[in-house]
Amino acid sequence: MDSSQFRTAAHSAIEEIANYYDTIAERPVLPSxxxxxLRPLLPDGPPEEGESWDKIQADIEKVIMPGLTHWQSPKYMAFFPCNASFPGLLGEMYSGAFSAAAFNWICSPAHTELETIVMDWVAKMITLPECYLSKGEGGGIIQGTASEVVVTAVVAARERLIRRRLAHMPESEEKLDKAAEMRGKLVALGSEHAHSSTQKAALIAGTRFRAVPAPRSSSFAVTASALRTTIDACIAQGLEPFYFTATLGSTATCAVDDFAGIATLTSDYPDLWIHVDAAYAGSALVCPEYQHLCAPLAAFDSFNFNMHKWLLTNFDCSAFFIKRRRDLIDTYSIAPSYLRNEFSDSGLVTDYRDWQIPLGRRFRSLKAWFVLRSYGVKGLRGFIRNHVNLGVLFHDLVAGRKDLFTVVTGPEFALTTFHVNPVPSSADAGGGGGGAANRPDARHEAWTNDFTRDAEAKYREDANEITKEVFERVNVQGEFFLTSTVLCGIYIIRVVSATPSAEERWLRRVFEVLVEKAEEVVGERGGKVREKL
Amino acid sequence: MDSSQFRTAAHSAIEEIANYYDTIAERPVLPSxxxxxLRPLLPDGPPEEGESWDKIQADIEKVIMPGLTHWQSPKYMAFFPCNASFPGLLGEMYSGAFSAAAFNWICSPAHTELETIVMDWVAKMITLPECYLSKGEGGGIIQGTASEVVVTAVVAARERLIRRRLAHMPESEEKLDKAAEMRGKLVALGSEHAHSSTQKAALIAGTRFRAVPAPRSSSFAVTASALRTTIDACIAQGLEPFYFTATLGSTATCAVDDFAGIATLTSDYPDLWIHVDAAYAGSALVCPEYQHLCAPLAAFDSFNFNMHKWLLTNFDCSAFFIKRRRDLIDTYSIAPSYLRNEFSDSGLVTDYRDWQIPLGRRFRSLKAWFVLRSYGVKGLRGFIRNHVNLGVLFHDLVAGRKDLFTVVTGPEFALTTFHVNPVPSSADAGGGGGGAANRPDARHEAWTNDFTRDAEAKYREDANEITKEVFERVNVQGEFFLTSTVLCGIYIIRVVSATPSAEERWLRRVFEVLVEKAEEVVGERGGKVREKL
Incomplete structure (x- = not known):
């Protein structure tokens, strides 16, 4: 394909992509x-002779589109969003055009320098403490995903501790043995609601993992005292906690750990690396009303959020900020002669390969730069607030049907979680008699007030079962894509509508569907109960 | 930016990108x-109000372009290439448009299934043994870079060994202790010329690393006997080798380890995970004349090459093949309730998150698919062979000037390495007298025939010094971007011209520049020697 054929092909692709976005709401969000x-639709191997672009492009609509889950659809309300935008896509185009491995400064200076500058812009925009800016000892880097960042932080934390403890020993087999012995006692910590990437990172780093309790009574957040209790329990067992993931917006409910309280512990545990995982909710820090969360971060070691989740920067773009960049470089820097050059040796330039696990790097700062400039800070705030307001609207709809639903958490950062209220079972109905006491809202109230533990367990089992049933019917119906999870034994449905195409009408509509399915299930079960009575 | 503004902006970006490629040879390959x-050229932070695309796009030429190293330029002959192509770029565009985290099958089935199918295509195209195809127990996955792949393999190797050895123990603190003790004795191995990513991966995995000697006498390749000697030395020390990176095309010289010999060791060391790093040279396996290298891979555990290096697929696209996918899944699979779904639970689908370190994944198979279809197998073979032939041409030019240069290795996979012959020093000149014995070619011949070790060391020192000087003058002149390295004490210049825009005239021109600089330095030094005499 020469440049003239590329012009024709690319213009045609651009039209197809623009049309895709114009019509995305009309496509089923989940493929059927x-x-x-796919395998029966494609040949067994690559063609011997090259094919024309027309033929290749036609296959996008024919074989790819039917198998896509449309994350940019307004009907996508599952997991967290993974927002794309047109400026972000333009960034991907230039990044693809300037294809380079760019592991060192000299491998493409613009690549490194734009990243440093744009990460400083982001740090200032979300009011991270000054220590995370590149002008001091810190700075930002773009990595792929929050899970990759967590591995980067966990391994750096492990090695930092070993460097500190074994600084007095000369390099030797004895030192390697001692380091290995230390690694064997290390424990990485994270909220029981922290994303599973912390547990996976501990596994990759070859350390233990312990979950810090974050029960309903503390709104599913880790408190300073829970963290201290867990740390001390580990120490009492001869283990050494070396790392903790503090969460700003947990996966299940968008809970925020008690940063201010946790910050007071850092003087007692100076070797504990505290990393803040704000993968989704961190984007909300563009709004002043959330920025009070940032002050305690000065006491921690690193912070991360995914601009590709809620800040319009096409996947992948995970912004990782470090307080002391040496904590990364001292772990990850290996300089064989073929990677050495006068610029790197001068110490005047940043070689981001020493801040990360892989060597090569894409030019991801372009898309972040385009997004920040195209929307401006005001535009980004408006974008986030629109979703936060839609979240409140949806929450109020759910809370308005106490007969059917019970809100469990939220609205937090546009996310509401809830369960469906159980229908009285025949046993309950027998015990409690008919009438008012069997109304679901009365049953829920009784549960929250003075249920016995047995009754509570029974209620929970019933609620979980019916919620799962309703959830599955909504997803099978296929109009919306939602996710569910189990939170401290509570089966919950999560609704978060934060794609660029989100609108009030879709939240009203998903609520209608939820009501319809819930009433359908309640009706069927109520009928069965009545038959038995 | 709405879709109509995007159309305008994107069409303009496409024109700029096409023009960039049309004129890339005219730009200096390295920025000055x-x-x-960059910092003085940009504001201190993001704008409050959004900016128009015109203004943003203008900054590409104004502030980014002057800081780019042009990896697609025909004058780029450094490191290894990082080839882009127009079909690859079209793939990036669609991938950006279908932005999604896509960690599970249900998160976008096309995303997962196209990757499996395209990796099967690639495996067949390069004639990997059948065990690497997805129809059996193996399969392929696209990861970002060869260095990320190596970490993935090293950690999986470490955990596989532990699972095998501790299978009899129930889950307990005691088992965790035992596993930690085992990890402390593990050693990852790689050729002394293996890419530094193996050493870095061992560090990340918290294990030791040992280099296997690969001296000049074995063409810088690891032989079976060198590997066995290293393994046995580790075992004698109470350590356990668990992983070895075999190299198909080492970074310095494109050396290929003795796969057939190494394959005979696997029955003696059944717990040693052997991974083949073919990052650059693996692309040559599209040509039948290289495919004899593939048969022994059936005895190994995993294989990887970067389609973004020499196979026209824009960065990043690292094709990783595994013989037993369970070796990855058993290590990396963690399934919290929010990631569970009926499809994953059924075991009928691939969830690639369990084959890798990060959770989310870009839709990278699109660009690989477009490249394979646009070029066809024949087109890709022609592409590789053109570079191989250019490499032979360049080698012959260098070998034709024995007075100035000595070829150290190559041409191997388009790469030739060489050093500049030293000028006789005043001491040598004094000892040897003037005349014929001082001619560089005579000196080189003497060295290779019967130099004493002292004389050899002196020759080496002189050769290294003059080669470095010539190398630096070529790079400062700025017309070409080359890299140098030190290989078993020999300072070498590496020339590999394998970008899509590579042409004979550029190789002839870089040779002219090398001759010019070498003659310049030789002239200056010869003059000084003559003055001293």
């Missing part, structure tokens, strides 16, 4: 294909 | 900016 759908 | 050039 079965596992293995 | 100094560290810190």
């Amino acid at each position: 294909v079965s596992p293995g759908y | 900016v100094s560290p810190g050039y």
Whole structure:
């Protein structure tokens, strides 16, 4: 394909992409294909002779589109969003055009320097403490995902501790043995609601993992005292906690750990690396009303959020900020002669390969730069607040149907979680008699007030079962894509509508569907109960 | 930016990108900016109000372009190439448009299934043994870089060994202790010329690392006997080798380890995970004349090459093949309730998150698919062979000037390495007298025939010094970007011209520049020697 053929092909692709976005709401958000759908549609191997672009492009609509889950659809309300934008896509285009491995400064200076500057812009925009800016000892880097960042932080934390403890020993087999012995006693910590990436990172780093309790009574957040209790329990067992993931917006409910309280512990545990995982909710820090969360971060070691989740920067773009960049460089820097050059040796330039696990790097700062400039800070605030307001609207709809639903958490950062109220079972109905006491809202009230533990367990089991049933019917119906999870034994439905195409009408509509399915299930079960009575 | 503004902006970006490629040979391959050039050119933070695309786009040429190293330029002959192509770029555009985290099958079935199918295509195209195809127990996955792949393999190797050895123990603190003790004795191995990513991966995995000697006498390749000697030395020390990176095309010289010999060791060391790093040279396996290298891979555990290096797929696209996918899944699978779903639970689908370190994944198979289809197998073979032939041409030019240069290795996979012959020093000149014995070619011949070790060391020192001087003058002149390295004490210049825009005239021109600089330095030094005599 020469540049003239590329012009034709690319203009045609741009039209197709623009049309895709114009019509995305009309496509079913979830594909209806079965596992293995694609193989029969494609040949067994690559063609011997090259094919024309027309033929290739036609296959996008024919074989790819039917198998896509449309994360940019307004009907996508699952997991967290993974927002794309047109400026972000333009950034991907230039990044693809300037394709380079760019592991050192000299491998493409603009690549490194734009990243440093744009990460400083982001740090200032979300009011991170000054220590995270590049002008001091800190700075920002773009990595792929929050899970990759967590591994980077966990391994750096492990090695920092070993460097500190074994600084007095000369390099030797004895030192390697001692380091290995220390690693064997290390424990990484995270909220029981922290994303599973912390547990996976501990596994990769070859350390233990312990979950810090974050029960309903503390709004599913880790408190300073819970963290201290867990740390001390580990120490009492001869283990050494070396790392903690503090969460700003947990996956299940968007809980925020008690940063201010946790910050007071850092003087007692100076070797504990505290990393803040704000993967989704961190984007809200563009709004002043959330920025009070940032002050305690000065006491921690690193902070991360995914601009590709809620800040319009096409996947992947995870902004990782470090207080002391040496904590990364001292772990990750290996300089064989073929990577050495006068610029790197001068110490005047940043070689981001020493801040990360992989060597090569994409030019991801371009898309972040385009997004920040195209929207401006005001535009980004408006974008976030629109979703926060839609979250409140949805919450109020759910809270308005106490007969059917119970809100469990939220609205937090546009996320509401809830369960469906159980229908009285025949046993309950027998015990409690008919009438008012069997109304679901009365049952829920009784539960929250003075249920016995047995009754509570029974209620929970019933609620979980019916919620799962309703959830599955909504997803099978296929109009919306939601996710569910289990939170301290409570099966909850999560609704978060924060794609660029989100609108009030879709939240009203998903609520209608939820009500419809819930009433359908309640009706069927109520009928069965009545039959038995 | 709405879709109509996007159309306008994107069409304009496409024109700029096409023009960039049309004129890339006219731009200096290396930028002339100094560290810190960009900051004064940009504001201190993001704008409050959004800016128009015209203004943003203008900054590409104004502030980014002057700081780019042009990896697609025909004058780029450094490191290894990082090839882009127009079909690859079209893939990046669609991938950006279908932005999604896509960690599970249900998160976008096309995303997962196309990757499995395209990796099967690639495996067949390069004639990997059948065990690496997805129809059996193996399969392929696209990761970002070869260095990320190595970490993935090293950690999986470490955990596989522990699972095998501790299978009899129930889950307990005691088992964790035992596993930690085992990890402390593990050693990852790689050729002394293996890419530094193996050493870095061992560090990340918290294990030791040992280099296997690969001296000049074995063409800088690891032989079976060298590997066995290193393994046995580790075992004698109470350590346990668990992983070895075999190299197909080492970074310095494109050396290929003795796969057939190494394959015979696997029955003696069944717990040693052997991973083949073919990052650059693996692309040559599209040509039948290289495919004899593949048969022994059936005895190994995993194989990887970067389609973004020499196979026209824009960065990043690292094709990683595994013989038993369970070796990855058993290590990396963690399934919290929010990631569970009926499809994953069924076991019928691939969840690539369990084959890798990060959770989310870009839709990288699109660009690989577009490249394979646009070029066809024949086109890709022609592409590789053109570079191989250019490499032979360049080698012959260098070998034709025995007075100035000595070829150290190559041409191997388009790479030739060489050093500049030293000028006789005054001491030598004094000892040897003037005349014929001082001619560089005579000196080189003497060295290779019967130099004493002292004379050899002196020769080496002189050769290294003059080669470094010539190398630096070529790079300062700025017309070409080359890299140098030190190989078993020999300072070498590496020339590999394998970008899509590579042409004979550029190789002839870089040779002219090398001759010019070498003659310049030889002239200056010869003059000084003559003055002293």
